[in-house]
Amino acid sequence: MKLLKKRWFAILAAVVMIVAALAISQSRTHSTTDYQPESASAARRWGEEHAGAYEKFLSDGAGLFSSDALEDMAAENGALDYRFGTILGVATVNAVSGDMGTVAYNVSEQLGLGEGDFLLLLDAQAEDWYLVYGTEVSPYVDNELEIIFRGAMDQMFTQPDRQMKTLFADLQDWCAKNLPLAKEEGRHTSVLSTIGEILFILIVLVVLVVAAVAASAMRFGRRVFFGFRPWGFGGFWRGPGYWHRPPPPPGSHRDPPHRPGGFGGRGGFGGGSRGGFGGSSRGGGSHGGGFGGSSR
Known part of the structure; x- marks a missing residue:
């Protein structure tokens, strides 16, 4: 305890803890950067495990694709949704x-x-x-x-x-370069990242405790006040007249009102001249745009 009251020790400990906190913070930043390639493979595995949930976004009315191709497309959509919160719906029709x-x-x-999604419509007869x-992806379209x-459409109807x-595969690369990671991506953090966060919080708490001890030592030194206990409960000084004062009358304090809000799931934006994806399970709102062509 005597060592904690020495000014040089308090300053040295505070400096060491601050440097350690900065080092942990930097390691967390590098961990996030290094995690992204691993996240791509994790997204692929997740997409394969949950491919069944994405089959409903594929409609092969023209029978253009094989069953294996449709399963692979569903898994690819799962991976896209895992990382970027977007999918490519595909629909084929005869005409x-x-x-x-x-x-x-x-x-x-x-x-x-x-x-936040795409839809590719294929006309098998007219090619x-x-x-x-x-609208959530339209600002990124280039x-x-x-x-x-x-x-991809050059041979889409001959080798679908x-x-x-x-x-x-090309869409995955484009999303990685242009789209931000999905909000849900933060939930799939690695164990090392979680440990780093815990250590960072603990170090910050230790720095605060050391700073408080240093401030107490520099302020009071070796002086002792009646009724003052720097450690333990009741750690503040009260004058002799305090103990016989009547309790204060009840006040009119009220808790601050709850602030509604916060960001939710994939809600869309209103407006637009062409209607919206209303009633969908992945958000609603106005359309962002589109383009097309012919393979002939």
Whole structure:
């Protein structure tokens, strides 16, 4: 206890603890950066385990894909959803009657897609295609994404399984470069990251305790006050007249009102001229945009 009252020891301990806290903070930052490649493989495993939940976002009415390809597409969507909160819904029809863009938006609503998702509509007879996407991803859409889809459509109707596999791989790379990680990604942290967070909190607490001890030692030194106990319960000084004072009258203190709000799940944004993905299980709102073409 005498050592704790020495000013030089308190200052030295505080400096050591602060340096350690900064080191832990830096290691946590590097851990997050190093975790992302591992997260991609973890996302793939998670997608394979939960592929059944993503089959409903695929509608192969034209029978364009094999059953193995459809299973792989569902797993790829699970991985995309795991990391980026987005999926690529795919719908094939024998022939589209009407405007491709309008039909694509209607199909996206029927499949329950949200504003953070894509929908690729394929017309097997005309070999036309159209991609629509929600408002949450529209700010990130660029020429590179359009090039990816147009390139995949060259042989989509002659070698659909292979082209779709390539398309999902390219889409994963594009998302990794352009989309932020999903909010849910933070829940899949590694054990080392969790331990680092705990150590960081403990070190901060120790620094605060050492700072309090240093402040107490520098303020009071070896002086002793009546009724003062620096350690244990009741650790503040009260004058002799305090003990016989009547209790204060009840006040009008009220707890502050609860502040509603907070960020929820995948809610969409309102507005838009073309309706929305209303009633979907992945959010609602207005459409972000789309583009298409023909492979002929």
